[in-house]
Amino acid sequence: MNGTPVISLRExxxxxxxxxxxxxxxxxxxxxxVAVVGSNGGGKSTLIRMLMNLVQPDSGELKLFGGIYPDDxxxxxxxxxxxxxxxxxxDEMGANSLGExxxxxxxxxxxxxxxxxxxxxxxDPDKGFGELSKGIQRRLAFALALATGPELLLLDEPTAGxxxxxxxxxxxxxxxxxxxxxxxxxxxxxxxxxxxxxxxxYVAFLADGEFLGLHEKDALLEGWKIFWxxxxxxxxxxxxxxxxxxxxxxxxxxxxxETAEVLSxxxxxxxxxxxxxxxxxxSHLMHRSREEGLAGCKSV
Amino acid sequence: xxxxxxxxxxxxxxxxxxxxxxxEPMYRQIESQLRDFIxxxxxxxxxxxxxxxxxxxxxxCSVITTRRAxxxxxxxGFIRTxxxxxxxxxxxxxxxxxxHRREAVDGAFTEAVRTGRRAGLTEEELxxxxxxxxxxxxxxxxxxxxx
Numbered sequence: 001m002n003g004t005p006v007i008s009l010r011e012x013x014x015x016x017x018x019x020x021x022x023x024x025x026x027x028x029x030x031x032x033x034v035a036v037v038g039s040n041g042g043g044k045s046t047l048i049r050m051l052m053n054l055v056q057p058d059s060g061e062l063k064l065f066g067g068i069y070p071d072d073x074x075x076x077x078x079x080x081x082x083x084x085x086x087x088x089x090x091d092e093m094g095a096n097s098l099g100e101x102x103x104x105x106x107x108x109x110x111x112x113x114x115x116x117x118x119x120x121x122x123x124d125p126d127k128g129f130g131e132l133s134k135g136i137q138r139r140l141a142f143a144l145a146l147a148t149g150p151e152l153l154l155l156d157e158p159t160a161g162x163x164x165x166x167x168x169x170x171x172x173x174x175x176x177x178x179x180x181x182x183x184x185x186x187x188x189x190x191x192x193x194x195x196x197x198x199x200x201x202y203v204a205f206l207a208d209g210e211f212l213g214l215h216e217k218d219a220l221l222e223g224w225k226i227f228w229x230x231x232x233x234x235x236x237x238x239x240x241x242x243x244x245x246x247x248x249x250x251x252x253x254x255x256x257x258e259t260a261e262v263l264s265x266x267x268x269x270x271x272x273x274x275x276x277x278x279x280x281x282x283s284h285l286m287h288r289s290r291e292e293g294l295a296g297c298k299s300v
Numbered sequence: 301x302x303x304x305x306x307x308x309x310x311x312x313x314x315x316x317x318x319x320x321x322x323x324e325p326m327y328r329q330i331e332s333q334l335r336d337f338i339x340x341x342x343x344x345x346x347x348x349x350x351x352x353x354x355x356x357x358x359x360x361c362s363v364i365t366t367r368r369a370x371x372x373x374x375x376x377g378f379i380r381t382x383x384x385x386x387x388x389x390x391x392x393x394x395x396x397x398x399x400h401r402r403e404a405v406d407g408a409f410t411e412a413v414r415t416g417r418r419a420g421l422t423e424e425e426l427x428x429x430x431x432x433x434x435x436x437x438x439x440x441x442x443x444x445x446x447x
Binding site for chain 1: 320321323325326351353354356357360361362363364365
C-alpha cells in the first residue's frame with residue numbers, strides 16, 4: 001500500500017487489567033475492504049472502538065484521514081459510519097423515524113438508498129427498533145450507516161444473528177458500497193471466515209491482544225502450501241511451519257519455493273502439493289506467534 | 301448519488317474459474333482465461349467487463365488480484381479502461397489476433413517436440429506422428445460433419 005492512509009496507527013497500545021492490546025502498527029489505504037479477525041476477546045472491538053474515539057489508547061498515535069482525536073473529531077466523524085457490536089438504545093423508534101433523525105446530521109444522507117435497503121431487508125419501517133429480531137436490528141443499523149454516505153465504514157460483527165440469506169445480501173451491499181465510488185474503505189471485525197474469504201482484500205489479525213500484521217488475503221492463500229512428501233526433512237528448512245509424520249508426511253510451508261528447494265536438495269520427493277484454507281493459515285499464524293515468532297512468514 | 305449508482309447496471313458475468321491448486325497465481329489465471337475468451341472471439345471488442353471490485357466479489361478474490369490482471373491485460377492491449385466508464389474489450393488488429401493464436405499453437409508444438417525428443421524419437425518419426433494425427437483428426441471432423 002502506498003499514498004496517504006485513511007487509517008494510520010503507530011505503536012498503539014491499550015491495557016485493561018490483565019488484557020493488553022498492541023502495539024498495533026497499521027496503515028489502511030482508501031479503496032480496500034479490511035477484515036479484522038482473531039479470537040473472541042482478542043481486541044477486535046477495542047481496536048474498532050478506538051477508531052471511533054470511544055476508547056482512547058494509552059500510547060501511540062492514531063490518525064484518521066490525517067486528523068487526530070479530539071482536535072479533528074467533528075471533521076473525522078462526518079466521513080465515518082460505525083455499526084457497533086451491540087445496538088445503543090433507541091428501542092421505541094422505528095426505521096422511518098430513525099432515518100429522519102439520522103439524516104439531519106448528514107448532508108450526504110442518501111434517502112433513496114436507505115429506502116431500498118429497508119425494502120430489501122424486509123424491515124417494517126414503523127415497527128419499533130426494540131421489537132425487531134436481532135438479525136433485523138443488525139440490518140437496520142447497517143442500512144443507517146450506509147445511507148449516511150460515509151467514506152469509511154466501520155463494522156463490528158455486522159452479520160451476527162443475521163440469517164444466511166440476509167448475510168449474503170449484506171456482503172453484497174458492502175461490495176456495492178465500495179464499488180460505487182472511488183476512495184471508500186471498509187473495516188469490519190468478524191469471526192466468520194467465510195465473510196473474510198468472500199469480500200476482504202486485507203486481513204488484520206489479532207490474537208489475545210497481539211497484533212499479527214496486515215496481510216494481503218490472496219498473498220496468504222497463494223503463499224502457503226501443503227506438501228505431501230516421501231521423507232521428513234532435516235535441519236533448518238526455510239518456510240517450514242509444520243510437519244505431520246506419516247508416509248507420506250504432510251508439510252505446511254509459508255514459503256513454498258524455498259521449502260521445495262531444501263526438499264529437493266535433501267532428495268525428498270513432493271508427491272502432491274495443495275492449498276491451505278484461510279482458517280488453517282490463520283491458526284498457524286496465531287500458533288507461531290505464541291511460540292517462535294513469524295520468521296520466514298511475511299506480512300504486508 | 302444517482303439511482304444507477306445504487307442499482308449498478310448489470311454486467312456480463314465472465315465464466316472465469318479460479319483454482320487454488322493451480323500453481324499459477326490467481327491474477328495469472330484470470331489473465332489467461334480472459335485472454336483466451338478474447339482471442340477466441342467469445343468476448344467481442346466493446347464488450348463491457350465487470351469492474352475490478354465486481355469481478356473480485358464474483359471470484360472471492362481481492363481487488364488487488366483483479367487490478368493486477370486488468371492492468372496486465374491493458375498493458376498488452378486486450379482491454380481498455382476509461383475513467384468513470386468502466387473496462388471494455390479493446391479492438392485488436394487481425395494480425396495481432398493471428399499472431400497470438402499462432403503463439404498458442406507454437407507453444408503446444410514445441411512442447412510436443414520436446415516430449416518426443418525426450419522419448420528418443422527421430423525427426424522423421426515425429427513427422428510421421430504429426431501426419432498420422434492430422435489424418436486421424438481429419439477423419440474425426442469428417443465423421444462429425446456427416447452424422
